[in-house]
Amino acid sequence: MLIIALVVFLGGRIIAGQRKDKLENTVVELEYSLDSLDADSMLSILNPEIADPIRLLLAVSGYSGTEAMEELLVQLTGSDQMMDSLSEISSSMDAEILDEQIQGKWAYVDTRCSFVVRDQTFARYITFYMSYIEDQWYIMDAEVSVTDPTA
Numbered sequence: 263m264l265i266i267a268l269v270v271f272l273g274g275r276i277i278a279g280q281r282k283d284k285l286e287n288t289v290v291e292l293e294y295s296l297d298s299l300d301a302d303s304m305l306s307i308l309n310p311e312i313a314d315p316i317r318l319l320l321a322v323s324g325y326s327g328t329e330a331m332e333e334l335l336v337q338l339t340g341s342d343q344m345m346d347s348l349s350e351i352s353s354s355m356d357a358e359i360l361d362e363q364i365q366g367k368w369a370y371v372d373t374r375c376s377f378v379v380r381d382q383t384f385a386r387y388i389t390f391y392m393s394y395i396e397d398q399w400y401i402m403d404a405e406v407s408v409t410d411p412t413a
């Protein structure tokens with residue numbers, strides 16, 4: 263009986279460690295997708311209820327995810343020059359995990375995201391709310407603040 267309890271306990275700790283690694287990998291993937299303006303990568307970490315309608319819209323429009331993202335940013339900013347500035351900002355993006363809490367199939371991750379604009383570093387604190395679906399963590403929502411939520 264003691265051996266069974268030990269196996270169950272250790273097995274649970276291993277699974278929890280794997281879930282935590284996967285949670286952190288999702289944040290790393292987000293950083294990569296922002297750094298490279300890779301919409302397909304970004305869609306891969308968004309909850310399927312959010313990402314699938316966007317994928318459908320892209321398929322109907324004939325755009326790749328990255329082409330659509332670039333086109334949207336050019337339209338939002340009004341110029342290719344501003345798009346270059348956004349590319350510079352996104353390529354300087356760095357996300358540091360400050361805290362993470364996993365509660366079953368739900369989690370939140372507090373991060374400090376920094377980026378550079380004209381040689382000045384700016385930081386924002388972003389809390390990502392995530393769900394665990396079919397062996398992967400997905401971003402459901404995010405909350406942005408200028409103050410550290412862990413302080």
